[in-house]
Amino acid sequence: MASQTTLTSHDLHRCFARCAATPTLLVDLAVVEQDFLTFRASFPDSPIFYAIKANPHPDVLTRLSTLGAGFEVSSVGELRLLLGLGIEGGRIISSNPVKTPAFLREAHAAGIRYFAYDSAAEVDKLAELAPGSQGLVRLEVSNEHSEWPLDKKFGVDSNHALELLAYARDRGVDPVGVIFHVGSQCRSVDGWRVALEKTSRMWDEGRKQGAPLQILNVGGGMPVVYTDDRVPSIPAVASAIRAECAKLFPSDSKVWLEPGRAIVGRAGTLVCSVIGLAQRGGARWVYLDVGVFHGLAEATGGIRYRFLSDAPGPESPCTIAGPSCDSVDVISTDALLPDVRVGDRLAIASCGAYTTVYASGFNGFPGPETQIIESWGDG
Ligand SMILES: Cc1ncc(COP(=O)(O)O)c(C=O)c1O
Incomplete structure (x- = not known):
């Protein structure tokens, strides 16, 4: 079975297709x-x-x-x-x-x-x-x-x-x-x-x-x-x-x-959506509908997530932030993403541990719903 950090674009599409709404944590x-x-x-x-x-x-x-x-x-x-x-x-x-x-x-x-x-x-x-x-x-x-x-x-x-x-x-x-x-x-x-x-x-x-x-x-x-x-x-x-x-x-x-x-981390893939884009201080900013208050709290303490996108073109550096009106809500300052657009979906790998449990709903943004699946490659 492929590790979720190395999903093919086919797997990525199937993963996006499973989620009626975002953010959703798929747990295999x-x-x-x-x-x-x-x-x-x-x-x-x-x-x-x-x-x-x-x-x-x-x-x-x-x-x-x-x-x-x-x-x-x-x-x-x-x-x-x-x-x-x-x-x-x-x-x-x-x-x-x-x-x-x-x-x-x-x-x-x-x-x-x-x-x-x-x-x-x-x-x-x-x-x-x-x-x-x-x-x-x-x-x-x-x-x-x-x-x-x-x-x-x-x-x-x-x-x-x-x-x-x-x-x-x-x-x-x-x-x-x-x-x-x-x-x-x-x-x-x-x-x-x-x-x-x-x-x-x-x-x-x-x-x-x-x-x-x-x-x-x-x-x-x-x-x-x-x-x-x-x-x-x-x-x-x-x-x-x-x-x-x-x-x-x-x-x-x-x-x-x-x-x-190590029991549940690899099994979880967090599917989210791009909700905003900006240029700030010479850097590209990508805003998601999930952030440090909604499941990615460990980003503030050293965990560096891997973001997967099916957008075409080469990857380039960007800062990734969550949706809340709070400056702490920054998930990564050195991520790599292709030229994503508002509305695109992203998958964040290895999110099965310490994510949904940390989600607070701060600022009215809901944390991820969990969707249990049985075997990644199916359906
Ligand atoms: C007492 C205790 N045992 C086990 C664990 C699980 O640790 P990990 O998720 O790093 O395997 C923790 C994590 O905080 C803990 O506090």
């Missing part, structure tokens, strides 16, 4: 399935907990559930969504290091037992609201290879992590594991290598102190192709992680994964 379940199976084949001994924040569409969740995925949730809303689809708490974990008390109560009642923490206050909440829980301490690791870093808000250094392991044990929260996140859209396997080295030192020390560490949650962060197709593939990330774990961790350690972007 066959691609979701293929990418999930690639994860499973690449990490045969690891449970995969899909981080549903990336794209919680019920059809995506149902397909992944049928394939045997586990799920990672952060909130009451995400939890209820899964429970409503008949997915039991035993298949769900929560790795948000700071959880609301209401969520903890409901998650515990639903049978969720694995929770992340990175503070004494969170351990206290777990002890009181989710008794009998198994805890994974969130270690801070470098996010230097990531296009969407997550390191400023969460994680503790190794010494603090060791203190928290002891504190958790005292409070009756079983300190069974460590979790880290190398940052989303991590472009180098070195991100995991360095994180695993750091974790292994802390792990050995924790075991010496009596913590029953067994679970090593290596998070998400696995990349998809946007404009740079040199990002490591899932098998390449897997072989680096597995080799490092075999070298650094005891053989009874269990590696867990919670990817979001």
Whole structure:
């Protein structure tokens, strides 16, 4: 199957023809399935907990559930969504290091037992609201290879992590594991290598102190192709992680994964329309009916989307902006497009993750509708 970043013009036409209106996010379940199976084949001994924040569409969740995925949730809303689809708490974990008390109560009642923490206050909440829980301490690791870093808000250094392991044990929260996140859209396997080295030192020390560490949650962060197709593939990330774990961790350690972007990113193609054109400061500006407030929020933090057009002629540089009356609403300052016209359609590749979930409807412009399809090339 062709990657959505390399659609032929025939595929592009079929993709445009599917959308009665724009913006529309086409999500190809066959691609979701293929990418999930690639994860499973690449990490045969690891449970995969899909981080549903990336794209919680019920059809995506149902397909992944049928394939045997586990799920990672952060909130009451995400939890209820899964429970409503008949997915039991035993298949769900929560790795948000700071959880609301209401969520903890409901998650515990639903049978969720694995929770992340990175503070004494969170351990206290777990002890009181989710008794009998198994805890994974969130270690801070470098996010230097990531296009969407997550390191400023969460994680503790190794010494603090060791203190928290002891504190958790005292409070009756079983300190069974460590979790880290190398940052989303991590472009180098070195991100995991360095994180695993750091974790292994802390792990050995924790075991010496009596913590029953067994679970090593290596998070998400696995990349998809946007404009740079040199990002490591899932098998390449897997072989680096597995080799490092075999070298650094005891053989009874269990590696867990919670990817979001790399499960659903490639499957989504965002179809939108050109709504305006301008020359500004010597540059060509192209305005779309979708912008940073309507699904492309990650453009403000470093994600560089690939735009596909069927307009004739050579491509040239342009700035691409969204429809709202706000100057932040700029999606790219160095895109390449041919000579598009108002009313033309564009496809934006690899938009299955962190798009519809971010759409706010700001300024009265609706976010993309999702249209689920089954196999890209069909019909
Ligand atoms: C705790 C946690 N786990 C997993 C993920 C999924 O990460 P990614 O989409 O980069 O795979 C995230 C993303 O924010 C996260 O915060």
